Amino acid sequence: IPLLIGLYHDIEQCDIVFLQYIFSISTPISLILAKWHGKPVLLSPRGSLSKWILKHGKRKKEWINFLIRPFAKSIHWHATAVQEQEDILSLFPQAKTHIVPNCIPIDSYGKANMLTKSAFIERFLPDKHVPMPSHIIVSMGRLQKKKGFDILIQSFAIVKKTFPLAILVIAGRDERQLDKLQALATALGVDSSVYFCGQIDGQDKIDFFSNADVFALPSHNENFGNVYAEALACGLPIVASTATPWQEIENNHCGKWVANQPKHTAAAIEEILTNGKDHYTPNCKTFVQKFSGENVGKGFDQIAKAIILEKKNKK
Numbered sequence: 001i002p003l004l005i006g007l008y009h010d011i012e013q014c015d016i017v018f019l020q021y022i023f024s025i026s027t028p029i030s031l032i033l034a035k036w037h038g039k040p041v042l043l044s045p046r047g048s049l050s051k052w053i054l055k056h057g058k059r060k061k062e063w064i065n066f067l068i069r070p071f072a073k074s075i076h077w078h079a080t081a082v083q084e085q086e087d088i089l090s091l092f093p094q095a096k097t098h099i100v101p102n103c104i105p106i107d108s109y110g111k112a113n114m115l116t117k118s119a120f121i122e123r124f125l126p127d128k129h130v131p132m133p134s135h136i137i138v139s140m141g142r143l144q145k146k147k148g149f150d151i152l153i154q155s156f157a158i159v160k161k162t163f164p165l166a167i168l169v170i171a172g173r174d175e176r177q178l179d180k181l182q183a184l185a186t187a188l189g190v191d192s193s194v195y196f197c198g199q200i201d202g203q204d205k206i207d208f209f210s211n212a213d214v215f216a217l218p219s220h221n222e223n224f225g226n227v228y229a230e231a232l233a234c235g236l237p238i239v240a241s242t243a244t245p246w247q248e249i250e251n252n253h254c255g256k257w258v259a260n261q262p263k264h265t266a267a268a269i270e271e272i273l274t275n276g277k278d279h280y281t282p283n284c285k286t287f288v289q290k291f292s293g294e295n296v297g298k299g300f301d302q303i304a305k306a307i308i309l310e311k312k313n314k315k
Contacts, residue, residue, distance in 0.1 A: 007033055016307055017041045022048040023060065028067040035074065040307045042098075044078035047223025049087045052146070052243070064091065076307055080224035081245030087223075098306070100299035102224045104291040109233035112210035113203070120211045124169060124197045124204075133193075134165035135273050138212040138236075140205075140227050141219070143170075143177040143196075148218040148241065148260050150184055155218065157188040158266035163273055166193065171208060173199040209234035214272045218260035219244055232288040237280035239268040254284040 007030055011017055017034040019027050022045050034041045047053065054060050068075075069092075077097045079085035085097045115123060121130045137156065141147040149170060156168045168190075170181075178196060185194040200208055209215065215231035216239035222228075228246055231238050232254060240246035241260030249255035256268035272280065289295070 004029065011037050011039055014039060016304060018044070020044045020046060022046075022068060023057075023063060028071075031068070031071040031075075035071065040076065040311050041071070041074060042076045042078055042303065042307060044080075045084070045088065045223070046080075047084065047221065049091055050084070050221045050223065051087065051090075052221035056146075076303070078303065083245035084223040098299075098303045100296055100303065101291050102226055102229065103293050103296040104226065104229045104233055104288065106233050106288060106292050109206055109209075109230060110285075111203075111206065112234060113207050115207065115211045117211075124171075124200070124208060125195050128195055130167065130195065131165070131192075133167040135163055135167075135213045136211070137166060137168045137269060137273075138171070138208060138215050138231075139168070139217050140171040140200075140208070140215075140231075141217060142175050143172050143181065144175040145177065146220050147172075148220050149177065149181050151218040151260050151262055151265060152216055153181060153184050153188065153190070153194060154262035155216070155265035155269060156194065157190050158262060159269050159273075160190055160193065162270050166273070168194045169197055169208075169212075170195070171197050171200045171205075205230065206234060209236045212236055213277050214239065214269055216265060216269055217241075217244075218265045220260060229288055229291050232284040233291075235277075235281035235284050237272050237277060237284060239265060239272065241265070249287070252283055252287040254280050254287050 011030065011033045017030055017039050019030055019041065021027060031041060072092050077088045077095050079088055079097055079099050080101050082099065085099055088095050088097055117133055120136060139152055143149060159166060185191040209231045215236050218241040220243050222244040225244050228238050228240055238249060238255035240249065240255065240257050242257060243260055247257045250257050256271065258264040258268045
């Protein structure tokens with residue numbers, strides 16, 4: 001009851017109802033109240049309409065068909081990238097879509113503490129016996145199947161043949177995958193070079209990225225993937241999978257966009273390590289400016305004006 005009353009009054013007083021999740025009971029309730037009050041809706045699915053998510057989620061399609069589709073004609077959709085726009089249009093071909101990427105606090109990512117490799121190990125792997133590495137490959141994300149860390153570890157086993165002293169450090173909260181990933185590393189004979197350092201945030205995250213040689217995450221799906229942008233903001237070249245919306249890194253020479261298969265991911269990592277991080281850093285910092293608060297704010301301002309104008313023209 002309190003939720004319903006709060007939503008009722010908030011929607012009654014607003015100009016645009018901005019919803020940011022599909023699979024929450026508050027979303028269909030808000031859609032009903034928005035229709036009741038005659039308020040336009042901007043809905044951001046945040047990756048929840050991707051084919052991978054729908055394939056692996058129970059009853060998600062039923063939720064969409066019964067609780068979202070009846071309101072589809074009155075919804076404006078926010079997508080963070082072209083790939084997410086395509087996901088929306090595959091379900092709602094007549095959808096009114098707007099693309100604005102996520103915002104990254106770019107200035108804060110330039111304030112890094114530069115560390116030697118030994119200092120990096122002491123900072124992030126204090127309880128591990130780590131031989132001095134030639135290169136540090138990093139990744140970050142919740143330890144779950146969607147992120148493709150199993151592919152990354154298989155890729156790293158290939159990379160080790162060319163860069164035998166490289167190490168892989170994965171940061172992120174475990175979601176019942178850590179034991180499986182450690183077992184995979186052991187089976188591939190790289191467990192002495194693959195490390196998990198848990199979740200890190202704030203300045204630790206900035207220093208983690210800024211002192212590595214390459215970031216790689218062969219995810220099965222991302223509507224945006226803030227972690228890629230955060231790495232780029234630290235001047236770190238990235239390897240992203242073609243299941244993510246980061247194809248622009250190729251033309252902007254700040255990383256590789258490849259199929260999330262071990263041989264392709266490994267080749268991309270090896271290319272970046274061979275060229276050296278400094279070859280990419282200036283391009284990374286230039287490209288990531290598109291995700292600044294100013295640029296993203298302008299994008300949402302344009303969406304709001306378009307929605308309000310449409311409402312006026314309908315009167």
